Amino acid sequence: MPDITTSITDTEKKALDFICIDISEYTDNFLTNRARKAKEEIIALNMAHCNANSIAIATGEDAQVDQAYSLGVVKTAVARNAEAAEDSKE
Numbered sequence: 001m002p003d004i005t006t007s008i009t010d011t012e013k014k015a016l017d018f019i020c021i022d023i024s025e026y027t028d029n030f031l032t033n034r035a036r037k038a039k040e041e042i043i044a045l046n047m048a049h050c051n052a053n054s055i056a057i058a059t060g061e062d063a064q065v066d067q068a069y070s071l072g073v074v075k076t077a078v079a080r081n082a083e084a085a086e087d088s089k090e
Contacts, residue, residue, distance in 0.1 A: 004031070006027070039061060039065060042064070042065050042068045042073075042074050043061060043064050043065065043068070045068060045073050045074060046058075046064050046065075046067055046068035046071070046073050046074075047064070049068075049071065049073045050067075050071075055071070
């Protein structure tokens with residue numbers, strides 16, 4: 001599992017201390033929930049693509065996310081932004 005490290009200012013820490021008991025737990029919960037929502041979206045897009053194109057849907061959520069990337073159903077935000085930048089040059 002990847003470790004994610006972030007830095008905040010002293011003022012930002014004080015602000016977060018005001019709204020939560022444990023900043024690490026707060027950020028872990030936020031990231032986990034946001035990833036869950038993205039995973040659900042990816043799986044739905046993959047399922048729609050596979051059904052529309054008579055492709056067997058991979059078994060299990062991890063496999064379905066991998067399948068969505070391998071089929072080009074979804075791309076990383078970095079890849080989408082790079083494509084958008086290229087399109088805007090044309």
